[in-house]
Amino acid sequence: MDGLRTPALLGAVLVVVVGCAQPREESGSGTTGTDGRVGEVVLHNAVVEAPADGSWWPGDDAVVRLTLLTGADRPDWLLGVRTDSAARVELMADRDCDGTSERVDHIRLPAGGAAAPEPGGVDTAHHLRIVDFTREVPAGTTVPLTFTFAEAGQTTLDVPVKTGGDGDVSPPATCTPGPSPTTGTTPATSSTRPATVLRGRVVDGVEPGCLVLSTDRGQFLLLGGDEEVLRAGAEVVVEGTVRPGQATTCQQGTPFAVDEARTAPTR
Structure with a gap:
């Protein structure tokens, strides 16, 4: 853990990050999340939503929730995620703060903070979507996900599938309007798109x-x-x-x- 900056911001996360792909128990509904780290990026409480009938089947899609933070003194970007258990993994975000998620090219991690939109945008609710499972994945097992970051590089986590059998999933992060780069008060609109x-x-x-x-x-x-x-x-x-x-x-x-x-x- 040496070299991680902004200890006050990341301290609550670091106490559960023992090493890459270390599971941790969450309170309520039997949730088990996985924590990991690559470079100065911390991946916290990654979990696949629970399947309704006890397993994800070939052709199914599933949501992955997690928190991303970087302690570096410059931003980083999650560029992509892949798995050998499905056709692809998509990065999703509610960029317009309207309750509708869309596929995005990357998820930005600001310097010394958690995943957020481009400067002057909105606090964006983000998640991953596993598309078209290629095998059965029962609840309580894991899905290997390889994350690629622009600065930190790559890491692979075995992300657990929630149990419970009711298809529940933690709610996405709150989407809160942020200041506009021109007026300082107006939320970003759909015409504002990051590089x-x-x-x-x-x-x-x-x-x-x-x-x-x-x-x-x-x-x-x-x-x-x-x-x-x-x-x-x-x-x-x-x-x-x-x-x-x-x-x-x-x-x-x-x-x-x-x-x-x-x-x-x-x-």
Whole structure:
């Protein structure tokens, strides 16, 4: 646990984080959550909702609740989650604070705090959705989930499935309007969208002078950015905008306009 900053903020979480993938008992309804850590990111009380009939079956979808925090002095982003027990895992958030969750590209963890929206946005209720189980998963067993963070890297947790048989699940985090970056009082609207964050390895494109970022989400053609950082062979984190319709002379990868690029921390 050495090196974790903001002890006052994270102290309540750290007392239950004995090591990666350590289960903890929650009060009420037999809930067991899993805690873990990678770098300076803490994953707290991760749990899959209870199946109504005692098991999740092939083709079923399920919600995963958890709390994410970072003690680092710069933000981090959850970029994706995967499992070998289902077709995919989606990141979900109520970005408009209207009670309806939508799929998002990433979940932001502000420096020294819990997962939150972009600056000037809203306090967003977030969760994960396991889509299309490929095997039976009984209540009381676990589902392996691999989390990828832009700064902290990867970690895998065996996340328990709630028991109880009534399909109950903890309510999502409260969605509270936050200040607008322009007025300081107006909540963000649906037109406000955060930049996309990607992590991957830079490779030379097929055409001369073209650089492509190879990621878990596919290949992206890098447009702009710091040439000292964006060089072939470098592992990097980039922030910017995906521009699938932009015309370029490079034919490999989805165009991605880079706003910021930096060398990725060692995993």
